[in-house]
Amino acid sequence: MSLDFLRPLEEPFFEMISEYSESSLSCFVSIYTKKHGFPKLEGVSIAVLGVQDGRGSVNNDTTGYGVDAIRAHFYKLYPGNWSLSIADLGNIPQGETVSDTYFAVKEVIAYLVKKNILPIILGGGQDLTYANYRAYDCLEQLVNVVSVDSKFDLGTIDSPLNSNSFLSKIVMEEPANLFNYSNIGYQTFFNSQNEIDLLHSLYFDAYRLGEVKDLKVVEPIMRDADIVSIDIGAVRMSEAPGNGNATPNGFYGDEICAISRYAGISDKVTSFGIYEFNNRLDKNGQTAHLIAQMIWYFIEGYSFRSKDYPYCTKENYIKFIVPHEDEDMVFYKSNKSGRWWLEIYSRGDNKYKRHALIPCTYKDYLDAIAQKRPERWYKALKKIN
Template identity: 65%
Template sequence: MIQYFLSPVKETVLEHLEQQPNHCLGNKIRIYSDEDNFPDLENVQLAILGVQEDRNSANNFGCGEGLHFIRKKLYELFPGNWQTEIADLGNVLKGNAVSDTYFAVSEIITYLLKNNIIPIIIGGGQDITYVNYRSYDKLEQTVNITAVDSRFDIGDIEDALTSQSYLSKIIMQEPNNLFNYSNVGYQTYFNSQEEIQLLENLFFDAYRLGNAKELESIEPAFRNADIVSIDIGAIRQSEAPANNNASANGFYGEEICAITRYAGISDKVSSFGIYEYNSKYDKNYQTASLISQMIWYFIEGVNFRVKDYPFSGKENYQKFTVLMENDDSLVFYKSNKSGRWWMEIKILSDNKYKRHALIPCTYKDYIDATNQNIPERWYKAMKKML
């Protein structure tokens, strides 16, 4: 069982929880503790998982420690009108080698995915995103990743796996189950022109920070994701100082919380991680407090999922067919439940990408099509399937 890979939540966190009101979130969570042993996961839909691994985090050693600060802040919050059952599984400790930690994390995530439990991963370097991605191998499906990050973290092909080279490993190593990668909030001066061109050549999606702040335009990137990975360094240093790679520019606190709600409300997102938190730089636990609120908004989003993807019934959608000048047509669907839009991609029934036959889009994409402009999302999706 997965509890053999895990250590209980610190006693200081539980003592802190005892001082909180009865209705606080911590008292609604099934917590792995020395006293209560490993929690029963029956009917659990969300599971918090700490990772105390920092050896492959570039220039941010120590990002696997201090997770109890995040838990204290999270437990203090009050839940919304939620129906989901939440468990806190404690932490994966450092193994003798980094590969030992990776193995433990992968086994836990695979177990949770197979039991329809969404892991909420905190701590460790963003190289854990690669481990998360590999955990989907046994599910035998293509995977979409959306990363909120100021950098692409491609690195060189020859580089060892680190938090700043994990993407090249995802792209290049077999089995290659990646269908789409989206970066939200990259800052051009942190990325070479060669890297930017590479993402363009691979027909991946990349949203510069300035464009990403138009939050409605990036919502489809989260609706289309299986894995959401957030580097805390994507948030400006004044808002989240607990990262040795923090930058003066980035998302504001309210913006990153809106983004995590987008991730939660997506019917497709099945794992969620916040990485690179380094408590030794955390002034007055400011970053721990923000991360706890990001997690709160993710949980809030999960509770407001409307399950309108994939189709729940044609009666719940409006279909729009746009005739193009080349006598072809683009088909759009609008959900009556949420008002969200999708585009249809025509693929062969035996195509391995059939789960991508519908891709999320915006109302603007539909308007562009009516003006005879093929939406970029449609074009990129088609290119990846050829």
């Protein structure tokens, strides 16, 4: 069974958190321990799991062994007004080889996703995003990956799979399930112009750190994501010192929490990972505490999901047709949430059906009225047709 890869939390740690307030998350979440056994998954919406392997992380030795430090802060927090069930499934230990760990991560995530349980992965290197992506092979559908990172992590075709090269493996290796990749928060001086040009040539999306300081830009990006991967190195060093590659610039703590909430509120996101935390470098538990709050905000967002796409029919939208000289543009506004979508007419394979409605903003609609084609429409059209 896929879940056999998981190991329970150590009893001393569980005894420590059992002393927290009875109103805290320590009593709200079903936790896998030797004493209490594996949690029942029936009715569970979200599952937390740790991955204790950081061998694929570049310049960030020992990452992957601090996930319980995150839990120590997370379980002190109090739940919101959440009517959902959460389980902590313990940790996937380091395999004999990194490939063994990737296989275990892939199998566990695939099992949970097929059961409609959203995994929150707390792991070592961001290379685990590759294993997360491969878990979707069994679903036989194209997926969108969103990475919050100061770098693209493209590497080269010949580079070994690690935290600096996982994206090229996702893009190039078969089976090719990737429809779109979006980067949020890249810093230009960490990425070569060749890499930036390559992403544009593939019609992928990349948003500089300064562009997404207006966090409203992030919402439609997250709304179209299946997999969200956050490198904690995207947060500035002063806010998150527990990372071997931390740098002076990046997101502030409140900003990364808001981004996590946007990921949670997206109806489409089915897995969420936070990587590259290094407990050895953390100061006073500052980074662990921040990640705990990011998880909290993700769950808070999840509890407010509107379920207005792709669950509803078009009768639940207001339809807007904007005439254009060559082809009209069709927008939909949700009666439920007020969010906007733009329809793409696919002339190609039916496998693109679930990507025919792409999230957009009211500004995109206004741009269309002004006869300006939204960039997201152009990129999606190129990929579909």
